[in-house]
Structures are given as C-alpha cells and as structure tokens.
Amino acid sequence: MAKELKELTSRAKDYSQWYQDLVIKADLAENSAVRGCMVIKPYGFAIWEKMQRQLDDMFKEAGHVNAYFPLFIPKSYLSREADHVEGFAKECAVVTHYRLKNDPEGSGLIVDPEAKLEEELVVRPTSETIIWSTYKNWIQSYRDLPILVNQWANVVRWEMRTRLFLRTTEFLWQEGHTAHATKEEAIAETEQMINVYAEFAEKYMAMPVVKGFKTESERFAGAEETYTIEALMQDGKALQSGTSHFLGQNFAKAFDVQFTDQNGKLEYVWATSWGVSTRLMGALIMSHSDDNGLVLPPKLAPYQVVIVPIYKNLEQLQRVDEKVKGIMERLKALGITVKYDNSDNKKPGWKFSEYELKGVPVRLAIGARDLENNTVEVARRDTLTKETLPMDGIENHIKKLLNEIQENIYKKAVDFRESQTREVNSYDEFKEEIEKGGFLLCHWDGTPETEALIKDETKATIRCIPLEGDKTPGKCMVTGKPSAQRVLFARAY
C-alpha cells in the first residue's frame, strides 16, 4: 500500500499521468465505455453539486432564472449563423435515424435504413441556435426584455482528443442566454457575468484568475467580444475556466428576433451567453492538489470535517460514539458538514490516507487517550499538520480553522501564480521562458498574423488581453510595431 503511494509521489512530476491516477483513486471519475466520456462517481459529483448550488445562487442574485431547452438541434438551425457553423461543424454528433431493427442477414441489430430522418438532428454542442429560435416567439416589445435565462445541461463536442475533466466528449455545464434592448445593457451583462465567475473562482474555488478579452482568433464562434477568466495550473499550463460572450445582434439577425422599442421602431435585440463546465473540477484539482491527493477548499468540500474513531474493542468504540454525537451536533449547529467514519472494516491508518486523498479539509481523531484527557487530535489537510486540543469549544476552533484553510489555499495559489508570472520583452527571451511554463506578459502588435506565428513557433497562445493591471503601451516583441498594452501568453490545456 505504501509502495503504491510512493509510486504516485514519484510520478508527480509527470503531471498528466499523476492527475489521471489521482482522480481515479480519489473516487472522482473514470473513463466510461463511451469514447471520451466520463463516469463521475458520487464523491466527485458531490463536489460538482456544491459548485452548482453556489453558482446558481449567484446567478439568481443577479436576476436570472433557470429554464430547459431541447438536447437535439435541427441541423438547419446550426447553419444560420455563419461564424457559429464554422466553429462547431467539425465536432458535432449527428442523429440520422430513429429506429433499429434485426438484421435479416442475421448479424444482430442494425440501423433501419427506412427510418432515416427527414432532417438530421445535432446533439447540442451549445444551445444558442435553439434558444434564439425560441426567443423569437417570446419577444415582441421592449416590455418583453430583458430575458435573463440560464440552463443546466449536458453538451457534446466530438473533439479528436479528450482529456479527463478538461475536454470530455460529453460534459455538464450551465449556459446563460440573455436578450437585451440595448447594446450597453448587453455589454454590462457580459461584464457582470465574467465578474461573477471570477468571484466564484477566487472566493469559493480559492483559485486566482486573470480576467480579460480573448483575441479575435480565440473568440467564441459568433461573438463580437469574448471575456474569459484564465487560471494557472501547478504544472505551469493555463486553463480557460469560464467565458462570457457579447454576441451583438448576430444571433438576433440570424434568427430574426426583433422588438418594437419605446419609439415604435423595430430593432434587433442584443444578446449575451456565458458558461462554465465540469472543466472547473479539473481546475480545482489541478490548482491545489499535492502528492497526498486532493486538497479541497472548505467551501466546496462535500464534507468539511471527517471524524475517525480509534479504539481497541467495541466497548471503547461505543464510548467514542457517545462523545462524537455531541461534537457532531455542535459542529452542525455552526453550519459545518461532518462525516463520522466509524466503519469497522477499515483501520484508522487506512482512513487517514483515504480522507487525505479525498481532500477533506479537517480531520478529527478521537481515541481512548482523548476520552481520558478530554482532548481531540485536529489535522489540517492543506499543511498536513496536526495538534491535540482540548475538547471544549472545539467547534469554534474548527469554524475558524476552516476559514483559515480557505484563505491559506487561496494565498498559496496566488503566490504560486505570482512566482510564475513575468514580463518578457524580446522574442528570443520569450522562446526560452515559455519552456519553463507560467504566464508571460508581453507586448503584441494586435495582428492575428503575429499571434499565429508565435503559436506555430512556440505553441503558446494569447490567453487574454487583461482588463486590469499595467496598461502602459510599448512595442511588439516580434515585429516592433506599437502595442497598446501587455497581453497574457501561456501554453494552455
């Protein structure tokens, strides 16, 4: 057993390998029989549910409501918006038939050729088109606006290469789709939502992000402006963690969604869309984990505290059970989630390792010794330290400790990112530095040609044009042409 852990540790340098082993061992997910899709196991799904609930609260706080739209999109819808079809056509799963039958030749089930669909259906890669074809019926007057709708759903993108959590064929996400009477209002919505995402990432996931615009070539297919939050993973690669798009009037025009404004004039509506996905779970894992397994921020941990009893016989266990009952009540009264693992088929040492692997922020161990002294052993996951404390008032200490852990994990991630972010001024230096990973802030002349050249030669992309920070103009590191501000480069997932 110890050997297995050691192997895991020694592989930590090979991050992707380690990461895959880790999540499987940590009971988060496994690859299923279906190409590039994943089974999210109960513990992993509990983390996703925590994220969902928090995000949903934040959306509603900002005035949004939930709805649901169909999984299938008629092929013709997808082709209505030119950039959109360009962006998604290459990765769509298509339904062509609606029935199977027994092969008359006797080789089992086959697709019934007579059950061919008049028009093929696309399994949604995103829902803009079906939603806008619906909104057309919902919107006549400025009084119908704004529409602020979100949906929690699954989508399918048939990528050539998949990666657990980061790019699976099917993934779970939320997509907000809003309609507005004015351009200003739509832009304000787009900005509001990227701020919601950034707040969620930093306050709940304890993951610092850089907010910014995507360049034209990295923009969402059909958007006029894409805002993004970019995070840095521990292996030095960037991860796009959430996007919010200002869609202009592109979809309104493609689906003919017009409204009468206050002056009786017919206008196209202004649109936004925004989304985050189960990719965030990958981000969470890769931001904080160490060689002992997951490290979960207390605000997203399925349970914040685990209690492990230590006993020599059933009589002792019963005494610990009694004691724990009281502690659990007091913890729950403070809104802290607790799991008491008094299963008799695993030893304490096994449990310690198991809950570390699962990233439970705080572990309490209580044994005969503690019952005698009225103490409890408190171990924290982020620092892997433990201390023995008096039992009285332990619940208040734990409440404080959970906040401290949340802050400490965030601070650690910020420090790491700062240490991996640097300004680079020449292209030669850039080529050298990009090999080391991390974020590079550089001047760029703003042309797609230069961007493409850099990508070809170094595999680095412009993650975003940051909204905040240094706005001093300069000269492009490649062409020497003027640059408005430094932009953020990195190699990305």
Next chain:
RNA sequence: CGGGGUGUAGCACAGUCCGGUUAGUGUACCUGCUUUGGGAGCAGGGGGUCGCGAGUUCGAAUCCCGCCACCCCGACCA
C-alpha cells in the same frame, strides 16, 4: 488521419526475444485468529475463453498472417 506503445484474474503487472510441467506475482476479494493513535500480521481459500480470428507445430500467452480495442504524442479544440 500520422508516429509510438499496450492488450494475461476486479485492478496493477511479470512471463513473449529463445515455443515445452497444472500460466505466475502484487493488490483486491472470502474464512479464521491476532490486531486497531498513519494504508496491519499469519494461515487457508476462490477467481483466467492469456483481446479476437485463422495458421505453423507432437505441443502456442510465446512464432507467422489478419483484425479489433485502448493509451500516449501530434493534427483538432471557446
């Protein structure tokens, strides 16, 4: 679709080059006893179409041919 690799017990793998007892090891599982403050110990036990198909041979996990699946690297990707 290109380049590389792997298919042997639930999982991880050895054995394949150089064919030869009843196919093995770790782990997991089952039973019993002892253990329980950092992934317990001992004893016993169950579990295999060696990816699939066809061939060579007295004899194939091993050699030849064909096929299939999966993984990694690239192309692709908001």
